[in-house]
Amino acid sequence: MLQINNLYKNYGKFKAVKNLSLHIPKGDLFGFVGPNGAGKTTTIRIMCGLMLPSAGSVTINGVDALTHQKEIKRQIGYVPDFFGVYDNLKVREYMDFYGSMYRMGSREIQKLSDDLLELVNLSDKKEVFVDTLSRGMKQRLCVARALLHNPALLVLDEPNSGLDPRARVEMKELLLNLRGMGKTIVISSHILSELSEMCNSIGIMDHGTLVASGRIEDVMDSVFGNDQLIITLEEGRDTAVRIANEHAGVKVASVGEQELKLTHSLTKQEIAGMIGEMIAAGVLVTGFHKQEGSLETLFMRVTENEEQKGGTENAVKSSH
Amino acid sequence: MRLNPVIKREVKVQSRSMKICWGVFAYEMILALVFFLAMAIIRQENQYSTNNIYSSLIALYPALAVTQLIILALIVPVRTASAISGEKERQTFDIMMTTSMTPFSIIMGKVMTAIVQSMFFVAASLPVMALSFVIGGMSWSYLFWFFAVALLMSFFSASIGILCSSICKRSVSAVIMSYGFYLIFVVGTVLPIILASYLSSYAYTSGNASSGMHRTLGGVVYSYEENFFLPLLLNPVMYLVEFFVRVMAGESLINDVTSTTGMWQTSGPINLVATGNRWMILSTVLFLMVSFLFLRLAARRINPIKKKALRRVTRKAAKSISPQDSQAGQPRV
């Protein structure tokens, strides 16, 4: 669906995006994650034809996005991070205006905008002036507007910024809904926990580079390696270590006073069996839990590494 | 042909706000002021004469027309100067650029809106203007010509405004810049003549008047200075003066000038353009061309995907594909 190859963007000397390559299959809900200034907005704006890259290519549905602007504009619906609305314009007219910019007939616009306003829960606001809507409503209206010409790809730049928790949940529901309709969606955010609930693939950006990308599970695995299991116990630590070591595919990562940290590649049944063995051997197990690699720690870990790299680079540069 | 969505929206929005009503009100007030002033002058002049005062009402025509054209020249650039920069300030510009609208049709939409609006004002002045036709007995065709000139000047002003709007980030600076552009057209086109008269007086005092100041064209000697009148073709004030002199006095100012300065006898370029209607026609065509040029430039400026830069990127992309790759893959179309 969306293919980006070796994308670079320089603002003068500053390199905002460096050698970014990415593939997003049809029907994916892709989350762009990264700290402030990572280059997410820059990448998104290039995707939407609002900016030329310094080098590289963007292909959407097999069509070169840079040279075929006209076709691409019909394929993409874009919700910017910051946007405004016109004064003195009603919601219905707002939709009408953007519909006619896509050369749609007024009857077609009427029908589609009715459906879309229903979808984003704004049907009762049709005759309300857009500038009087709340922030969350404007955001949803903008999504409806972006869908008006029935694009295959919907791109949202930080749609959750400035929304209250309830509006966020609604936005998430809306996006999942749209994904169910077969739209490919790209969304950027710094709020990772939200992305993990709805995205099926993510790309982590930092300092202009895509540090990791792919299906959410794969990205987590590649960073954390195997699953971790933490066993807390009162007595028989050494026995527990011995039993753990007897199992193939289990490695003792660290041994604490009353805690054992294991990395493993076992199934759930095998883990249960192993813990049963330990208890049978007289180890007083007081508890055990799986350590989930949270997206936050993943994020910190990935961007941390980058920071160090960037730091050393700068150090090298400054020493010259 | 379908209506440009930009025009549709802006007209709708403007009809909702009270601003336009106050605008028309102010416009009419100014015209009324000019009207009473002109009437007072006409009365004064005819106080002791037995002339038919009604035919003097013809004088209302230039007075009101010039007033309107000046107001339009001041207002229209302001309207369009905020067109693009206003969209940017309102943060609606990016969304607009991701729609199917081409940059040129966006620019056209904005310019047309400004023209429709200025024509709205002109139409509002009709009742007062009509006096010089109904009572003054002036030919109705001049009303048509006034509309045509107002249209042309609005278009020209609008295109200056929109170009500045596409250049400047902020509306305020765009407005200032468009007045600057005006100044270039009004004052800048006169400078060559001033320069020429300075040069010729210099040539006269140094006694070699014939050496540098004369050229031949097709074997006929003509004065070199007269070419300095040509930029006046793009002077809006000159255009209006010529128009009103033609309407009111039935003669051409530029013909007068060229004949009194002695250029009339020669056959240089100035005489080619200054005979008959040619000056007005050529001037009109030039104004239209410059306006279109400005619109094109504005459209180019707001287009995020500039052709030249795009070619650079695609060339780089073509180069980065290694020879084996391009042979193995399908030929790129």
Ligand SMILES: Nc1ncnc2c1ncn2[C@@H]1O[C@H](COP(=O)(O)OP(=O)(O)OP(=O)(O)O)[C@@H](O)[C@H]1O
């Ligand atoms: N027009 C510009 N001119 C110069 N530098 C720019 C411009 N736009 C962005 N940058 C720089 O490029 C870098 C990437 O910016 P970008 O807006 O893409 O980041 P982002 O990931 O969207 O950040 P955020 O999460 O804050 O929105 C930043 O360091 C920014 O300073």
Ligand SMILES: [Mg+2]
């Ligand atoms: Mg951003």
